[in-house]
Amino acid sequence: MIQIVGANAAHAGVLAALHSRCFEKPWNKKAFTDLLNVPGMIALIVQKNDTPAGFILAQSVDGEAEIITIGVSPEFQRMGFASGLINAILEASPELTKLFIEVDESNENARSFYTQVGFFPNGRRKNYYHHDDGTKSDALMMVLAPPARA
Ligand SMILES: CC(C)(COP(=O)(O)OP(=O)(O)OC[C@H]1O[C@@H](n2cnc3c(N)ncnc32)[C@H](O)[C@@H]1OP(=O)(O)O)[C@@H](O)C(=O)NCCC(=O)NCCS
Structure with missing residues (x-):
């Protein structure tokens, strides 16, 4: 089952683990804890059968949002997960006119x-x-x- 869930401070470690699977220069748990505290931050995790597969963090300011980071673990790539995360942000934030x-x-x-x-x-x-x-x-x-x- 595929699920997209909102991420909060309790997910900082999961986000750091996912990030390290996706990027050469991993961001640590503290970096994600700090990012999750930034005003306007939208953070989502996509899970397959309860296993975290990918994530997105985007900062929304005045109806526009910047993607701060997005990644899908290699074993879950090309399954539409990152596209699903982008769509989920747009659906959850109807005020956004630009990403x-x-x-x-x-x-x-x-x-x-x-x-x-x-x-x-x-x-x-x-x-x-x-x-x-x-x-x-x-x-x-x-x-x-x-x-x-x-
Ligand atoms: C980029 C990334 C987030 C894409 O995640 P994903 O879940 O595999 O993407 P999707 O399955 O939603 O892909 C949708 C479409 O985008 C295109 N696409 C995605 N990955 C691609 C790739 N490696 N090469 C070419 N096209 C690709 C394809 O058209 C794909 O559709 P298809 O699989 O039906 O051909 C993932 O490859 C990743 O995490 N990379 C490492 C981290 C990174 O570079 N993040 C972005 C930094 S700005």
Whole structure:
């Protein structure tokens, strides 16, 4: 059974564990505890048969929200979970007219995902990401404006 549940301070450890499965540079439990305290933060976890599979944190300000982080554990990818999390945010927050994301241009999987979900490129921050191997890559700003709301 697939369930999307709201995350609160009690989920900080679960969020950190999920994040470490999805990203090279994991955020720890304290980082998630702090993020969950930020005003306007929306945090959701998707579970399959009660096993946490993915998460999204987005900060909502004045009817627009920025995705702070989103990830789905590798074993649960390509099952529609991340798309489901985006839809869940939009459904839970009818006041949102725009959803923003800043994605590493070199993260082709994520760019394909956002494009597929309906995000459009909206700007670029040059050399924003510094990688461990010394290379840099641009941040691509992308925006989703649900047509019925824009
Ligand atoms: C990006 C990410 C969140 C996508 O999660 P997901 O649950 O697998 O995404 P979905 O199953 O909802 O994908 C929906 C569509 O997006 C596209 N897509 C998703 N992952 C893709 C990939 N790796 N390569 C190409 N297209 C992809 C596909 O069109 C997919 O539909 P399909 O599976 O029917 O072809 C996941 O790959 C992830 O956690 N990556 C590591 C962390 C990360 O990069 N997060 C984003 C940082 S900005």
